[in-house]
Amino acid sequence: MRYRFGCDLSYEVTAPTLFVFNVEAARIPHHRRLSETLTLTPDYARRIHVVPGNDTRYLAINAEPGPFNLHYEASVDLDVLHADPASIAETPVSDLPLEVLPYLLPSRFVSSDRLASFALREFGQLDTGFERVTSICNWICANIDYKRGTSDGETTADESLLLRAGVCRDFSHIAIAFCRALGIPARFVSCYAYGLVPPDFHAIFEAYMGGRWWLFDATRQADLDGLVRIGVGRDAAEIAFCTPFGQMQAGPVNVFIERLDGEGESAPRTTDAVSTDESAPPPEH
Amino acid sequence: MRYRFGCDLSYEVTAPTLFVFNVEAARIPHHRRLSETLTLTPDYARRIHVVPGNDTRYLAINAEPGPFNLHYEASVDLDVLHADPASIAETPVSDLPLEVLPYLLPSRFVSSDRLASFALREFGQLDTGFERVTSICNWICANIDYKRGTSDGETTADESLLLRAGVCRDFSHIAIAFCRALGIPARFVSCYAYGLVPPDFHAIFEAYMGGRWWLFDATRQADLDGLVRIGVGRDAAEIAFCTPFGQMQAGPVNVFIERLDGEGESAPRTTDAVSTDESAPPPEH
Amino acid sequence: MRYRFGCDLSYEVTAPTLFVFNVEAARIPHHRRLSETLTLTPDYARRIHVVPGNDTRYLAINAEPGPFNLHYEASVDLDVLHADPASIAETPVSDLPLEVLPYLLPSRFVSSDRLASFALREFGQLDTGFERVTSICNWICANIDYKRGTSDGETTADESLLLRAGVCRDFSHIAIAFCRALGIPARFVSCYAYGLVPPDFHAIFEAYMGGRWWLFDATRQADLDGLVRIGVGRDAAEIAFCTPFGQMQAGPVNVFIERLDGEGESAPRTTDAVSTDESAPPPEH
Amino acid sequence: MRYRFGCDLSYEVTAPTLFVFNVEAARIPHHRRLSETLTLTPDYARRIHVVPGNDTRYLAINAEPGPFNLHYEASVDLDVLHADPASIAETPVSDLPLEVLPYLLPSRFVSSDRLASFALREFGQLDTGFERVTSICNWICANIDYKRGTSDGETTADESLLLRAGVCRDFSHIAIAFCRALGIPARFVSCYAYGLVPPDFHAIFEAYMGGRWWLFDATRQADLDGLVRIGVGRDAAEIAFCTPFGQMQAGPVNVFIERLDGEGESAPRTTDAVSTDESAPPPEH
Known part of the structure; x- marks a missing residue:
């Protein structure tokens, strides 16, 4: 499927500020890039940092006082791997590639260590595999309210579980905590999400099973095969769309995504397992 | 029913220490006292403080360095009020006697303010009345494991809810938090509990409905009509069986309770509403 | 000194609501009441609850949907006990009257149990007595910023100590926590405060030493001999000026206090120990 | 200087367990390796993972039920870079290499976001540069007690700051939090530490200034020029010496380090700035 997407960000800089942006579509084979423009006004010098191992791209800009705008726009053919959920088994921890082990560790917003007994009690007896992560998403949907304004950065x-409410970042953090506590590597994914209302940057998560990272959206707000990945990280701390160091006021955030190839717009949401990970060959089935 | 109960407490005092004990059976009409002895070795002077309004008795002892023991033993005829749960309605907040309002406020271990949305989401839509508090107890039994060593003083x-485990004090704190968040006054009760295995001081809670405080045990560890009340408070901070100010090592705690009138020992646990509160006439039914 | 003071509170009630107000000057001998009016519009029925033991008065009102206003105005001659700080010794815990012991326990916003080692480390080696509590206030003034908007209800x-900022309630909570951790009973006091800019309900605290409760203001925002006491409690949870149970929007809060006997308006702030507690005879000096 | 060091670790494995060890000296030019042996009993297959970008080496072992021991022993010539602290300026955030930016972000045990105002209030007005980080270490030494048993994994x-006590991991976490909050990249370093009593794995931290990572030990327990680096990470979550996934009991941990070239054993501790980072040329001075 072909998508056009992007964002407009505007700032009023009041003292020299380093901006680190994470808004560009990931440069992965599943994204066949058709067009891409990133415009800065003023046109400050750009530095790019690509995280070794996961392709997340950071764009760093040193901005001077005054208004500053970023416009990003791109189009890609999104080529999503579909698989039968029943075919995807959990990978025993002993068989995990060592480079995914960091995604079993607790992180700033994902206290999987403190939530270990919670996760084991609620999900420890379930059948393992893709369906267990689906059960985690179901539990979160049933127990946590999606409500704007209930959380902050x-x-x-932990706090979201007690509040029983949150937004996409919180849903993902809870899900990632449960997965890690159960020995399933999980990480935070930022993306453009087709079908999200209102349009905004979206946060979902990936769980590593059967040799590959699979996409999950605990909020059920968007189509799993309409997600254009931006970056991945341990949790929201690592992949904010904008991390400023300095002094500025942020203006409104405008995010957009539309489908360019109309056919199938009204297709039902997929119940397949979905991946855009390049790190492994497709599972055999 | 007639019970004999008591405790042996021993300490090795290393610097002059004020002990505040809360171990004597409450002096309430539902407890017809048959015998009572409290022995201190050495026989230090005793000061008694009875909390205005709820009859909780504190015994204060200034102990010198050296071994110090307390032996308490009493027997009572326990005359419990039974009622039909279906007959007990919640009291609208607007009709509550003002002296019970403090038991709607959050306290040290009962963050009912932070758990308001949790409680409303889980129990807000249930039918009100005695059955709603029973539902809270059921939820806690189903979701929290009774496990020694998982909590401390x-x-x-909040923490117990995330850990999904605790002991009687924690079960009571969770239940009290949910009740208060729903507008039901609730308080912590320490007691001797017939049937508790192994014997120990027990913590349960009372909820105020229909003009009276009703007993609940979220742990389901003991018979509701076999509870000899010691004291009540906002939470465990107020009614520890021993609060020492000074320096000492605590020895083992021995608690005992036995039934003196044997008949009915093996009767099933009551499913009635049960109260030993004196503050109101029995509900009409 | 003679003060006129009061408040205007307005609400838009959207569903039947129980309001519990705590705004009237305490009925204590140190307040010689000259005039007092409390006007409700509409003129709903009033229920009064006086807490046994500390004279805090709660006013309970059941309000119907619609606008609701409270106007309170009073004048008193404030007769404050002054004493030489050097004359006031801490009371050993073993000599405390038992009715003040609850003010050694942790409460909702005062986690004196968790802060015990903090308090001992920072203040444990200081000379005991009134000056130690003054040192606590000095430490708070030096280490915590008075900043509106940094805390909520x-x-x-704990959180204020990590944030290093707060308002009067937070300053008082920190001070009370440190006092309790050191074995000095301490409690939260709400008041009208002459000299507070801008005028507002103020929160200070009392510490029990030498047989009497002494006033302290860790914020140093108001004159210690210009405080008209409203109520006391374990912490802010117990003596909010308004605790509503129901649905309403609160309008602006207007608080006022002026001095009626002009002489000495510009006198320097007292460095005396100050008390308006009735529970004990003045200390000998 | 020449050191011999290593460790003996023993486990009783009760179910198949993946062990991830982080005990080998880092393979960096500052460590001229003289000898190195790592013995496993039984001699399980070994997998090695080196973190891209920071040379941390993880050793992964799948162990079967039964006793399992690891013996590690190595000797290196440690060639430490010394510099004049006064010559080392902070690097403005705008000039930081992008690959160090992750070390400005909060992590599991380092809530630098929540501690931002604390850090700014305490250290924001100090002169910047190496001396500011030294001031942070001084503050921690003066305000936090090094006390075993006060913290856990x-x-x-945040919690250590409230407790005012901790061990090396906690001292490092506090220091890292303050540095990050001030815009100074900081990371956790595990090491063998000459002079540490009793011998144990040690945790220190590095701050990035003047184009290089500099070593700091907020505990002041060991010589800065006697530290053999094992690994680095965002915080303790990433570089535990052993992270087991499975079921086992850990036996005693034996760590040793001795100096092989005796001269200068009794030299005073260095007050130089010290680095073993390879990522940059030495600063000019």
């Missing part, structure tokens, strides 16, 4: 998975 | 209801 | 002493 | 910097 310092809210942890 | 600083554990809050 | 759920902020605890 | 889930303790955060």
